[in-house]
Amino acid sequence: MSGTFVGMPAFPEAARDAVRDTTLRGNLRHATHTIRAKRAKAVAEVTDWAELREAGKRIKDHTLRHLDRYLEQLEESVTAAGGTVHWAADAGEANRIVARLVKETGESEVVKVKSMATQEIGLNEALEAEGIRAYETDLAELIVQLGEDRPSHILVPAIHRNRGEIREIFAREMGEWGRPAPEGLTDTPAELAEAARLHLREKFLRAKVGISGANFMVADTGTLVVVESEGNGRMCLTLPETLISVVGIEKIVPTWRDLEVFLQTLPRSSTAERMNPYTSTWTGTTQEDGPRTFHLVLLDNGRTDTLADEVGRQALRCIRCSACLNVCPVYERAGGHAYGSVYPGPIGAILSPQLRGTGSAVDASLPYASSLCGACYEVCPVAIDIPEVLVHLRERVVEGGPVTRAGNKVVLQPAKGHAAERAAMRAARWAFTRPGALRAGQRLASRTRRLHPRTLPGPGRAWSGTRDLPPVPAEPFRDWWKRTQGGKGGAA
Amino acid sequence: MRVALFLTCVNDTLYPDTGRAVVRLLTRLGVDVDFPMAQTCCGQAHYNTGYRHEAEPLARHFAEVFRDYEAIVTPSGSCGAMVRELYPRMGERARAEGRGDTLAATLAPVVPKTYELTEFLVDVLGVTDVGAYYPHKVTYHPTCHGLRGLGLGERPLRLLRAVQGLELAELPGAEECCGFGGTFALKNSDVSAAMGADKVRNAESTGAGVLCAADNSCLMHIGGTMTRLRTGMRPVHIAEILASTEEEPAV
Numbered sequence: 001m002s003g004t005f006v007g008m009p010a011f012p013e014a015a016r017d018a019v020r021d022t023t024l025r026g027n028l029r030h031a032t033h034t035i036r037a038k039r040a041k042a043v044a045e046v047t048d049w050a051e052l053r054e055a056g057k058r059i060k061d062h063t064l065r066h067l068d069r070y071l072e073q074l075e076e077s078v079t080a081a082g083g084t085v086h087w088a089a090d091a092g093e094a095n096r097i098v099a100r101l102v103k104e105t106g107e108s109e110v111v112k113v114k115s116m117a118t119q120e121i122g123l124n125e126a127l128e129a130e131g132i133r134a135y136e137t138d139l140a141e142l143i144v145q146l147g148e149d150r151p152s153h154i155l156v157p158a159i160h161r162n163r164g165e166i167r168e169i170f171a172r173e174m175g176e177w178g179r180p181a182p183e184g185l186t187d188t189p190a191e192l193a194e195a196a197r198l199h200l201r202e203k204f205l206r207a208k209v210g211i212s213g214a215n216f217m218v219a220d221t222g223t224l225v226v227v228e229s230e231g232n233g234r235m236c237l238t239l240p241e242t243l244i245s246v247v248g249i250e251k252i253v254p255t256w257r258d259l260e261v262f263l264q265t266l267p268r269s270s271t272a273e274r275m276n277p278y279t280s281t282w283t284g285t286t287q288e289d290g291p292r293t294f295h296l297v298l299l300d301n302g303r304t305d306t307l308a309d310e311v312g313r314q315a316l317r318c319i320r321c322s323a324c325l326n327v328c329p330v331y332e333r334a335g336g337h338a339y340g341s342v343y344p345g346p347i348g349a350i351l352s353p354q355l356r357g358t359g360s361a362v363d364a365s366l367p368y369a370s371s372l373c374g375a376c377y378e379v380c381p382v383a384i385d386i387p388e389v390l391v392h393l394r395e396r397v398v399e400g401g402p403v404t405r406a407g408n409k410v411v412l413q414p415a416k417g418h419a420a421e422r423a424a425m426r427a428a429r430w431a432f433t434r435p436g437a438l439r440a441g442q443r444l445a446s447r448t449r450r451l452h453p454r455t456l457p458g459p460g461r462a463w464s465g466t467r468d469l470p471p472v473p474a475e476p477f478r479d480w481w482k483r484t485q486g487g488k489g490g491a492a
Numbered sequence: 493m494r495v496a497l498f499l500t501c502v503n504d505t506l507y508p509d510t511g512r513a514v515v516r517l518l519t520r521l522g523v524d525v526d527f528p529m530a531q532t533c534c535g536q537a538h539y540n541t542g543y544r545h546e547a548e549p550l551a552r553h554f555a556e557v558f559r560d561y562e563a564i565v566t567p568s569g570s571c572g573a574m575v576r577e578l579y580p581r582m583g584e585r586a587r588a589e590g591r592g593d594t595l596a597a598t599l600a601p602v603v604p605k606t607y608e609l610t611e612f613l614v615d616v617l618g619v620t621d622v623g624a625y626y627p628h629k630v631t632y633h634p635t636c637h638g639l640r641g642l643g644l645g646e647r648p649l650r651l652l653r654a655v656q657g658l659e660l661a662e663l664p665g666a667e668e669c670c671g672f673g674g675t676f677a678l679k680n681s682d683v684s685a686a687m688g689a690d691k692v693r694n695a696e697s698t699g700a701g702v703l704c705a706a707d708n709s710c711l712m713h714i715g716g717t718m719t720r721l722r723t724g725m726r727p728v729h730i731a732e733i734l735a736s737t738e739e740e741p742a743v
Contacts, residue, residue, distance in 0.1 A: 467685070
């Protein structure tokens with residue numbers, strides 16, 4: 001994934017700063033609550049939402065089960081329609097392929113459609129190292145790029161910025177990248193949008209190479225689909241002479257008709273629109289219309305490894321709608337950057353540790369970045385049981401065990417740093433399988449209750465730093481029951 | 493009907509008043525309730541922290557202790573969801589690991605007869621007016637595993653609306669998690685505390701003196717936040733409200 005996230009601290013440390021940043025908390029609270037309410041309304045309008053959700057889940061599961069077959073079918077269809085298909089096992093290979101293809105055109109700049117796959121592989125940085133400049137054209141991605149920032153949301157990567165901050169970034173940075181922002185730019189949405197429009201327009205008209213991802217790839221026709229709100233994506237998909245699309249292999253649907261389901265569930269889940277304003281589809285190349293040359297780079301980068309895990313593979317159903325981010329109480333307070341990945345929020349917490357492995361501090365901490373409240377599963381339009389996968393990945397962290405990495409079966413060792421917790425869990429299991437031991441412990445706690453401190457030392461401060469401890473009662477329930485036979489005999 | 497109270501380890505150790513309230517309430521409604529002394533813990537904390545294999549002996553122990561009862565009632569949405577949702581999953585995982593059907597078969601009998609308290613009252617006993625009296629302004633927080641795991645829906649609210657003297661105040665952002673989340677409260681204490689503080693501020697805004705829920709684990713976190721923030725509000729388990737009568741009011 002993007003080099004800019006390398007060396008991130010574990011989630012709790014990164015989240016601590018975000019929790020204390022009142023501006024950020026305010027921006028996120030306002031933005032997520034607004035879209036959350038709109039989504040709920042847009043979904044409630046659809047009488048067969050539950051059926052659509054189930055259909056989306058089944059189409060994705062079917063496709064993933066037969067992914068080998070559908071990928072070959074897609075390659076044949078795209079090739080027959082005049083495109084060229086390339087296969088990339090990982091980020092490095094994908095970046096090398098794209099850089100080579102751009103160089104072969106003789107160009108040194110490209111315009112980009114908003115794309116998670118190219119963010120995931122750090123394409124912009126890789127192209128920069130090869131002397132090729134990539135211009136983001138999605139408004140929010142433009143804000144992130146101009147601000148030398150990192151994305152913090154899948155759909156709205158600049159969600160952590162407010163209008164005042166965006167005005168300042170435009171006024172300061174646009175001139176460095178092309179047409180400067182108009183004099184006296186204010187922070188009204190119309191003026192900011194106009195500044196971006198003028199800045200981007202000259203790039204669209206000049207560009208010879210466009211780079212995109214895709215929301216869907218239709219195996220039987222070889223058609224790629226991009227859905228968007230701004231129309232800037234369509235500019236990039238139609239004006240350049242060469243189009244290069246980098247797409248994760250899980251984005252396949254078998255037939256054109258399957259789009260019927262997702263073109264209903266995706267816009268309502270993501271932007272809370274009944275239908276997204278721009279749906280662009282293209283099948284290979286067409287004479288005298290649009291790009292003359294089309295390349296499709298199919299990206300694995302940890303996806304077949306994820307597919308090998310029978311609990312974790314459901315994460316590959318994701319259609320990147322962001323509904324889970326917008327309802328997540330942890331995301332709302334920790335912000336997107338704390339997840340150390342272009343995939344933040346609940347879906348990121350199960351995608352990143354699978355695509356990248358659990359080796360780094362941040363990836364090993366992500367499965368714990370959830371209270372397991374289940375709001376994400378409830379809104380997911382393809383029914384990914386995110387809490388189930390989180391718990392599964394916690395098990396992988398603390399117990400280790402067999403996983404697939406780069407196509408090879410390996411056995412992970414239990415992660416370091418969980419020794420005390422593991423010992424406590426074992427001790428608790430020992431006591432809880434012996435009612436006598438539990439009872440002895442309860443009695444000890446009750447007898448010494450006046451000696452218990454109000455705040456705890458060491459790791460206990462994680463609780464008592466912000467919350468009082470409950471008082472220990474004079475006797476546990478079981479002693480009362482034994483003494484009174486449930487209130488029937490003796491003094492209650 | 494042979495009804496067992498599965499009180500949960502947290503309630504047994506820290507909240508015996510909730511246990512006494514459940515016994516009083518069910519006895520008043522004519523239910524002969526037993527407390528099997530061999531009961532301990534359902535294994536939820538182990539399972540949700542990633543120690544599924546440590547949770548398995550606890551689940552087996554639970555199934556043995558409660559096997560012969562016709563109904564198992566628990567005043568905890570999350571422990572109820574552990575048995576109903578996650579015990580079947582534990583059985584499936586053991587099967588997928590090539591360990592046969594033994595675990596699934598052992599756990600299966602207790603799954604369908606485990607009820608969270610408000611489910612048992614409304615669905616099994618068919619009552620919503622339990623004859624309670626509680627003259628306080630109360631706001632209700634639906635805990636996540638009860639709300640989204642078990643699907644308790646309106647049941648707790650229907651029970652509360654039938655309580656004499658009780659004024660029910662709607663909680664803004666009711667369906668948002670309070671931030672407890674078991675070991676989440678310790679592993680991500682800053683985010684957990686921020687969620688708890690927001691929950692408490694919303695509760696305060698209702699003007700109620702009592703925040704009620706059907707799970708003492710969440711109430712431990714919310715209540716600990718309330719006293720630390722010196723709100724003057726207090727957390728009360730729904731069982732204690734439903735057990736309260738004019739003759740024998742809750743403290």
